[in-house]
Amino acid sequence: MPRVLLDVHGITYSYGSVPALAGITFQVQPGEMIAVIGPNGSGKSTLLKCLDRALRPQRGVVLLDGRDLWDYSRRDVARRIAVVPQETVTEFDFTVAEVVLMGRQPHLSGLIRRESPRDLAVAREAMELTSTLHLAERPVSSLSGGERQRVIIARALAQEPEILLLDEPTSHLDITYQVEILDLLVYLNRIKNISIITVIHDLNLAAQYFRRVILLSGGKIVDVGPPEKVITTPKIRQAYNTEVLLTRHPGNGRLFVTPLPRKSVEMMSGGFRPTVHLVGGGGSGAGLMEAMFVRGWKVTAGVLNRGDRDWEQGRLLGIEMVEIPPFVPIGDEAHQQNLTLMKKADCAVLASVPFGQGNLRNLYALEEALAGGLPVFLLDESPIEERDYTGGIATEVYRRMIGKGACLVPSEVSALEAIQKRFPPNRALSR
Amino acid sequence: MIKPQIRAEASSGGRGVPFVALEQKRWRVRLLILLLVLLLLVTAAVAVRVGAVSVPVADLLRILGVVPGSPSTLDPVKKAIILELRLPRVVLAALVGASLAMAGAAFQALFRNPMADPYVIGVSSGASLGATVAMLLAVDFRFLGVGSVPVLAFAAALGTVFLVYQLAKTGSVVSIFTLLLAGIAVGSFLSAIVSLLVYFSGERLHQVVFWLMGGFGGANWLYVRTALPYFVLGTGMIAFYARELNLLLLGEETAGYLGVEVERAKKLLLTGASLLTATAVSTSGVIGFVGLIVPHAVRMVAGPDHRFLIPASALAGATLMVAADALARTVLAPTELPVGLITALAGGPFFLYVLRNRRKMKFFS
Numbered sequence: 001m002p003r004v005l006l007d008v009h010g011i012t013y014s015y016g017s018v019p020a021l022a023g024i025t026f027q028v029q030p031g032e033m034i035a036v037i038g039p040n041g042s043g044k045s046t047l048l049k050c051l052d053r054a055l056r057p058q059r060g061v062v063l064l065d066g067r068d069l070w071d072y073s074r075r076d077v078a079r080r081i082a083v084v085p086q087e088t089v090t091e092f093d094f095t096v097a098e099v100v101l102m103g104r105q106p107h108l109s110g111l112i113r114r115e116s117p118r119d120l121a122v123a124r125e126a127m128e129l130t131s132t133l134h135l136a137e138r139p140v141s142s143l144s145g146g147e148r149q150r151v152i153i154a155r156a157l158a159q160e161p162e163i164l165l166l167d168e169p170t171s172h173l174d175i176t177y178q179v180e181i182l183d184l185l186v187y188l189n190r191i192k193n194i195s196i197i198t199v200i201h202d203l204n205l206a207a208q209y210f211r212r213v214i215l216l217s218g219g220k221i222v223d224v225g226p227p228e229k230v231i232t233t234p235k236i237r238q239a240y241n242t243e244v245l246l247t248r249h250p251g252n253g254r255l256f257v258t259p260l261p262r263k264s265v266e267m268m269s270g271g272f273r274p275t276v277h278l279v280g281g282g283g284s285g286a287g288l289m290e291a292m293f294v295r296g297w298k299v300t301a302g303v304l305n306r307g308d309r310d311w312e313q314g315r316l317l318g319i320e321m322v323e324i325p326p327f328v329p330i331g332d333e334a335h336q337q338n339l340t341l342m343k344k345a346d347c348a349v350l351a352s353v354p355f356g357q358g359n360l361r362n363l364y365a366l367e368e369a370l371a372g373g374l375p376v377f378l379l380d381e382s383p384i385e386e387r388d389y390t391g392g393i394a395t396e397v398y399r400r401m402i403g404k405g406a407c408l409v410p411s412e413v414s415a416l417e418a419i420q421k422r423f424p425p426n427r428a429l430s431r
Numbered sequence: 432m433i434k435p436q437i438r439a440e441a442s443s444g445g446r447g448v449p450f451v452a453l454e455q456k457r458w459r460v461r462l463l464i465l466l467l468v469l470l471l472l473v474t475a476a477v478a479v480r481v482g483a484v485s486v487p488v489a490d491l492l493r494i495l496g497v498v499p500g501s502p503s504t505l506d507p508v509k510k511a512i513i514l515e516l517r518l519p520r521v522v523l524a525a526l527v528g529a530s531l532a533m534a535g536a537a538f539q540a541l542f543r544n545p546m547a548d549p550y551v552i553g554v555s556s557g558a559s560l561g562a563t564v565a566m567l568l569a570v571d572f573r574f575l576g577v578g579s580v581p582v583l584a585f586a587a588a589l590g591t592v593f594l595v596y597q598l599a600k601t602g603s604v605v606s607i608f609t610l611l612l613a614g615i616a617v618g619s620f621l622s623a624i625v626s627l628l629v630y631f632s633g634e635r636l637h638q639v640v641f642w643l644m645g646g647f648g649g650a651n652w653l654y655v656r657t658a659l660p661y662f663v664l665g666t667g668m669i670a671f672y673a674r675e676l677n678l679l680l681l682g683e684e685t686a687g688y689l690g691v692e693v694e695r696a697k698k699l700l701l702t703g704a705s706l707l708t709a710t711a712v713s714t715s716g717v718i719g720f721v722g723l724i725v726p727h728a729v730r731m732v733a734g735p736d737h738r739f740l741i742p743a744s745a746l747a748g749a750t751l752m753v754a755a756d757a758l759a760r761t762v763l764a765p766t767e768l769p770v771g772l773i774t775a776l777a778g779g780p781f782f783l784y785v786l787r788n789r790r791k792m793k794f795f796s
């Protein structure tokens with residue numbers, strides 16, 4: 001059982017009658033890196049302030065090493081937890097060296113409270129780590145935003161904390177500085193084993209840099225866990241009331257979040273949003289799925305094997321899917337569910353997917369739905385014969401469907417256009 | 432793991448020993464403080480010497496016991512003038528000047544406001560009311576040997592601070608901003624009452640107005656002895672919390688994150704600064720300008736670190752006040768000018784000079 005450093009237990013905080021946090025519970029282990037995300041006013045800053053004894057929760061406790069934070073003195077807390085606040089006052093003439101040295105305040109003792117050589121050494125190391133040594137003699141008020149942020153982090157490090165709390169350390173910074181600051185946090189976390197909890201607005205950075213994410217909304221935790229679990233379309237929609245497009249980062253495979261502008265979603269989808277059932281697999285339908293989702297159409301999919309790239313995409317987008325375990329052929333139950341989804345849809349699209357014995361029933365399902373009157377679009381990027389591993393059965397069914405009125409489309413773009421034409425935004429089409 | 436490359440570092444070489452320059456600066460400031468001590472001593476010596484009765488330097492040193500010699504050979508009247516009139520007056524002026532400068536520095540940091548002075552939260556208005564009431568009603572009592580005017584002024588000053596503090600308090604938290612506003616409101620109200628009283632003060636008008644303008648006319652050792660404990664107490668509180676003053680400049684929230692018990696620090700600093708101000712005002716009336724200007728001027732040359740700013744301001748304030756009082760006594764002798772007039776007349780241009788030449792003075796910071 002790993003040691004619990006910070007145990008946040010059911011804390012509730014209200015500013016007067018304005019509730020800001022309600023029943024927040026989570027735990028922090030030594031050396032963890034946690035991102036706190038959530039829309040403006042969701043209570044992120046309030047949560048951070050409750051963790052550093054700046055605000056006292058009306059209900060619940062925060063335990064530091066099993067002891068109530070409020071049983072420690074301010075000074076004792078400052079020796080273990082350092083904070084980089086959201087706003088910092090800098091209209092004074094202190095130099096960088098002076099400001100970083102102030103981080104030693106909680107460690108100074110005696111009547112005079114003079115800095116010892118060790119205090120100077122610690123402050124120096126903090127400046128080295130944050131690459132602020134060369135700024136030592138500059139007045140803090142003369143620094144750029146990124147430099148200033150690093151100085152404030154240096155001051156926090158001079159406290160020799162076990163836990164570092166940061167409130168939006170990267171806002172106001174250009175992307176290079178944002179990455180610099182986050183790289184720095186990762187580095188500090190690795191070499192000093194400092195637990196880091198930071199509020200961050202950029203979901204991409206949160207997903208890329210943190211293995212654990214807390215999603216707040218309206219003062220409550222929507223979810224805690226790895227970014228793949230927390231940053232999902234439905235949860236983001238619930239917390240932010242916004243549509244996002246989730247994909248995989250091409251370089252490192254981490255989550256990649258693109259917010260969809262409300263306006264364009266509405267414009268592209270118009271008044272009527274068709275429900276499109278997608279039949280694909282192996283990544284053949286992922287692009288189309290994303291494009292239809294961006295247009296604001298309701299997308300369903302099936303039958304997909306779990307772990308498959310199309311399945312992965314569908315999960316990121318949070319769409320309804322019929323799914324079966326990997327490498328398992330489509331069984332009766334999945335087939336029936338697939339038919340049910342098709343019945344609820346306004347049309348179906350078949351991606352240029354290869355067919356084998358395992359997924360042949362997807363084709364039969366489409367044929368059945370077509371016979372029941374469902375418009376079916378066949379994306380024909382490569383000839384069916386080249387994708388047929390069933391000894392000609394798939395080709396035969398495919399041809400039959402064309403004969404019965406399935407619409408052949410040569411590319412994803414033309415598929416989208418064909419569907420759009422079939423379901424114009426300004427009138428709901430009865431089929 | 433490789434340390435992340437930081438953009439700015441790559442461009443500037445990232446070399447440097449961070450605290451050497453800081454330490455050098457601190458030594459320069461210590462030197463400045465030493466110079467200020469000397470300056471104060473010289474100014475005080477000159478101030479003791481000048482006046483209607485002038486004393487040769489050699490005699491002065493002998494009277495003060497600096498140079499051994501037989502004081503009995505000296506004129507006993509001169510000796511009495513020096514020891515019983517001028518010396519306590521100079522010492523009192525120094526104490527008052529130092530008090531106002533330290534209180535001003537503390538208030539400016541506490542309120543993070545360059546316009547703050549020792550009188551912002553109404554201490555002077557309270558003291559004025561107390562003193563005016565004592566003079567107009569001719570209240571006559573002695574408390575520990577001190578007359579009714581300073582005693583009432585002191586009591587009213589502290590009472591005003593307490594009132595303002597209570598008004599600004601919500602729960603256990605005192606908002607500095609509310610404190611400032613409450614201080615201004617209460618101060619204006621009390622000042623209006625004082626004006627009203629002055630309007631009806633009749634034949635005592637001159638006495639009241641002269642007190643309000645401030646001066647060290649009646650100074651004697653009793654005043655010094657009575658004021659000294661409060662001076663020491665107030666100075667101690669501010670000096671002990673000089674580090675906290677620095678941290679409070681970063682904002683109360685940040686100060687808290689660095690381990691400062693912010694509310695306690697604020698309360699103690701307010702008490703210390705108010706004590707100094709109340710002591711100054713009740714012994715010598717409302718002398719303006721010193722508490723506002725001296726901390727600024729000193730900050731420009733000595734930097735913002737209160738561990739140096741406080742003692743340097745105290746010395747500079749004391750020197751300025753001693754010099755101003757000497758001028759007040761001698762310029763139009765035998766008529767005595769109010770000291771506050773001199774501090775404003777001389778302090779204003781001096782401050783402008785410092786302001787215009789701050790770059791040349793960077794030597795110290």
Ligand SMILES: Nc1ncnc2c1ncn2[C@@H]1O[C@H](COP(=O)(O)OP(=O)(O)OP(=O)(O)O)[C@@H](O)[C@H]1O
Pocket residue numbers: 015018019020038039040041042043044045046047
């Ligand atoms: N000092 C305060 N007095 C009253 N209400 C407050 C105060 N500070 C915050 N609130 C309210 O509490 C709620 C949570 O605020 P908080 O600052 O924690 O949000 P946040 O998630 O940090 O937002 P942001 O992303 O904008 O920084 C908000 O509704 C806010 O209006």
Ligand SMILES: [Mg+2]
Pocket residue numbers: 044045046086167
């Ligand atoms: Mg915030």
